Amino acid sequence: MADLSIPIETERLRLRPFTIADVDAVHAYHGLDEVARYQYWEQRSRDEVVQEVTKWADGGWDRQVADAEAIVFAVTLSQSGILIGDMVLLFRDKEARQGEIGFTFNPSHGGKGYATEAARAVFAAGFGHFNLHRIFGRCDARNRASWRLMERLGMRREAHFREHALFKGVWDEEFHYAMLAREWAEMDKGGF
Numbered sequence: 788m789a790d791l792s793i794p795i796e797t798e799r800l801r802l803r804p805f806t807i808a809d810v811d812a813v814h815a816y817h818g819l820d821e822v823a824r825y826q827y828w829e830q831r832s833r834d835e836v837v838q839e840v841t842k843w844a845d846g847g848w849d850r851q852v853a854d855a856e857a858i859v860f861a862v863t864l865s866q867s868g869i870l871i872g873d874m875v876l877l878f879r880d881k882e883a884r885q886g887e888i889g890f891t892f893n894p895s896h897g898g899k900g901y902a903t904e905a906a907r908a909v910f911a912a913g914f915g916h917f918n919l920h921r922i923f924g925r926c927d928a929r930n931r932a933s934w935r936l937m938e939r940l941g942m943r944r945e946a947h948f949r950e951h952a953l954f955k956g957v958w959d960e961e962f963h964y965a966m967l968a969r970e971w972a973e974m975d976k977g978g979f
């Protein structure tokens with residue numbers, strides 16, 4: 788896969804690879820129960836965040852692009868450089884060019900459209916740069932902020948899995964959302 792240019796700039800944001808210097812900024816939100824509630828992990832200690840960020844920072848985007856497993860984006864405010872969240876694009880099926888998007892933001896910066904703006908940049912990279920055919924996202928049906936974000940992005944609700952697994956000790960209700968490359972191209976042309 789071709790290299791990804793660093794950083795990715797949007798109107799208000801800069802998406803860049805993680806560095807180990809980001810640990811405290813990530814711990815500020817990965818350490819919160821409200822942020823971990825619908826994730827596969829529990830709220831993280833600083834040591835656990837050090838482990839995560841070390842993995843994300845190792846070799847930067849060059850290594851991640853070469854491995855073709857996942858790219859992790861540090862989302863920062865362009866003006867101040869403050870880190871407000873992380874996004875991941877996972878390459879789930881290389882032959883069928885299927886990607887999965889994931890997002891976790893610091894609630895102190897919620898409600899301003901930053902996650903939407905960052906996700907659009909990740910979609911542009913996924914469809915434009917990595918030539919993905921489809922990008923999907925999954926969330927707990929109770930995670931309203933997450934599915935509203937996917938609807939705001941123009942993704943389609945494709946499935947509602949009912950009590951298909953146990954999640955943190957209770958039946959899991961899971962929504963699947965997706966967008967095809969041609970749907971993205973149509974939306975992009977229309978300027979959203």
Ligand SMILES: CC(C)(COP(=O)(O)OP(=O)(O)OC[C@H]1O[C@@H](n2cnc3c(N)ncnc32)[C@H](O)[C@@H]1OP(=O)(O)O)[C@@H](O)C(=O)NCCC(=O)NCCS
Pocket residue numbers: 821822823825826890891892893896897898899900901902903904925926927930932933935936
């Ligand atoms: C999912 C998550 C990223 C969504 O965050 P968010 O703040 O709702 O999303 P955005 O940053 O895109 O902000 C959207 C809100 O800002 C408003 N907004 C303000 N200015 C905006 C702009 N310029 N563009 C778009 N929306 C804007 C929108 O109306 C929306 O508010 P509403 O929900 O009251 O309608 C966040 O809740 C989160 O990190 N949760 C914890 C982790 C998690 O559960 N991740 C998902 C696991 S599946």
